[in-house]
Amino acid sequence: MGNLKGVLKTGVIVALASQIYINLFTSDFNISFGLILFPVFLFLFRKLNPYQTGMISALFVYILRIFAFSVRYGEYSTALLAYLPELFSYVSYGIFYHFLNRKNIQTDLTKFFMNLIICDFFSNLIELYVRMQWKLFDSELSIVGMIFMIAIARTTIICIIIVALQYHKILILQQDHENRYRKLLWITSQLKTEMYWMEKNMDHIENVMSNAYSLFENISNDECRDEWADMSVNIARDVHEIKKEYGLIFRGIEEVIDNKLHDSGMNFKDVVKILKDSMLIQASSEGDNISLEFNISENFYTDKHYQLMSIFRNLIMNSMEAIGPRDNGKIVFRHTTDSENHIFSICDNGCGIKTEDSENIFSAGFSTKINYETGQINRGLGLSLVKDIVEKQLGGKIEVNSKHSQGTEFNITILKQILNV
Template sequence: MIPHVILLVSITGLVFTYPFDGYFRFTLSVVVLATLLLYFQRLPTIRIATAVGVMILFFRTIIKYPFADEPLLSVLLHNLPSFGYYLAYGLLFRGLKVRDYTGNIPALVLLLSICDITSNCVELIIRSELVGRSLEEVLTRVVAVGVGRALLAVIGYYSLKRYRDFVLAEDHAARYAELIFIIAKLKAELFYLKKSSADIELVMEKGYTLYQTLNAAHPGELSQTDSPAARALAIARDIHEVKKDYYRVTRGIEEILNVAVSEEGLPLGEFFQIVEQNTRRYINGLDKPLTITFHYNGDLITDKYYAIVSILNNLITNAVEAAEAAGIITVTAQSSGGKLVLVVADNGPGISPEELDLIFAPGYSTKFSEVTGQMSTGLGLSHVKNLTESLGGEITVSSRPGKTVFTVTFLLENLLVNRPSLS
């Protein structure tokens, strides 16, 4: 990084003006130098200033020499005082501890002005250009330029700082949006695991009841490993082990969510924008010309946004996968009349009437991987339906060739912050 800073400052040193008759000049390089020294706190001040002085001396000499009717040594000596300026500037910048005053603008401008004015005076003295000149005129110009360049350096520093804060804020927002999506997926999976655990518990109870019935009907057969009673007991035990595995997984996910999830509510507009941002990133990574629009209206603050994000994510993903060339997808959220209505519509090929009755069934799918040829798990819409119903909502779908519309409706009273949720 240091070589880049030295080169940048040195190049801007070629932009200059002559305030007096002679070799003394004012350049923009000191503005860039001061800005970078303030912004990058770890840059070695004296080392950078010295190197810049050497580079500017080199550039000015090689540019001037081909057009000067004088020997190389003479050209070098004419430009050597500029090195004195940068050395003095670096020493003053460090000696006055200018970086300690970045939070105090007036003091910062004053100290930078002192560094600039004093260094210019050092260069003028080395050049002996004060002889025969009006001291008042020289100092007036030197002070005016010193203060002006100090102001520009401070503006440059705060502009860079503001830009950095803006970039960090954008990065934080992107990470926050990704976290929302990850947790939404985990919550959806947790819901499904809990539902499956309840089903496993029921199957285990039925298996054990079957064992008891068989054992009572044929006492003494339990010692025979291939007897119906022994088989029923083995099945019940196996199911019990599966149930314990499910329990460990659900507890692990719950512990993660208890750390990561904030139960504070989010406004509808905020988490809807998160869905939009993540969807656009997802679509940009596809080689598929799609047009997608998002609209939301109404005021709602809810702590059930993870479930809603998961529902929208699944429906939008399905719409994207179903869309053909020049596909158009519309996503809307309307909060009014005591209800929240989510609508995801696409202009894909549609769903046949026979499939409409099956699409929410767990495991039903018509999609498959073009890479592996394996069918999709068919759990997406099942998740959507279960999550919707867990919040007391309902989901409907209408479809014909060229238009498929999924509509999810919730009562706002079921979404309000701090209201217990079934999920």
């Protein structure tokens, strides 16, 4: 449905652009701006079907030309036949474009340029051939050379427009990346300050633990009874100080997030691209030979990109840890939609989850992952965090299907009205 809307919008714009033209050879043969915008749209929006776009554009151009003619001259019967051959131009352009560029030749601008010349030349040749009652090669062979020169000139304009748009897009992306980098740098510096206070409080916590244990020993051994009250008061006072310090830290972090993370939003495809690039770097840095596959059904604009990134990153990291250093590890990220929801799934062919562990995987601190070389155990906060973001912040639902030694699949459902801006 989204692709059909794009085709219709393109058809309308091309039809409007076709009203800018010059006449050549015959009074009804037009060199229009519409055939410049037509391939530009096909290049920029790769999901547009060239067949459909060509036919819809041709139909809209035909209708608009007849309407303009009737408004100008007060009748339309003459225009019905006069503008009919122009239908062949757009339809044939779409057909040629599809066959010449179906292997995504747009990445090679030189080949793309040559292909557009062919599309433009033959589509105009077909229109003129029909318009001149199939006598083009009998009496007007010199016209062919002129059509070829027009094809080169118009294709040059098309490529200049495309290159200019790409350059403009790169500039915008660079500015956006610079702004995000400056913002990230500011946030990091602020968080470093809060981390200093957290490290400072670690000493207080150690003192509290030590004093509490000393009090426990004294009570257990019934020793120093006259010091119990003072020790209890000291412990309570230290806990209060720690609580106050962490309250300030939490407020500082909250201010950083509230002030600096209120971006207008991002396209979902950009979120996925950043996610994919970062996860490939992560896998490469750890020496894991894991293939990552991303399938997206449609793009959408969202202001919940930070939450989505946290969800997907934690789940993919979890999958990478479950796979470990294997040669055939695979993680598949899939996005689909229904009438009301976005549906995300992340599945892997890792070690899976044991039946006795499945009820606890979303509990904070629970982890089955341990590095036997270092003795370090995973913090076990990733899945707990994911569940909290999905259900409490985004009002969604998360489910897990897993078979031990075969793999795991997480499925997340979130309403479109929550994610879409």
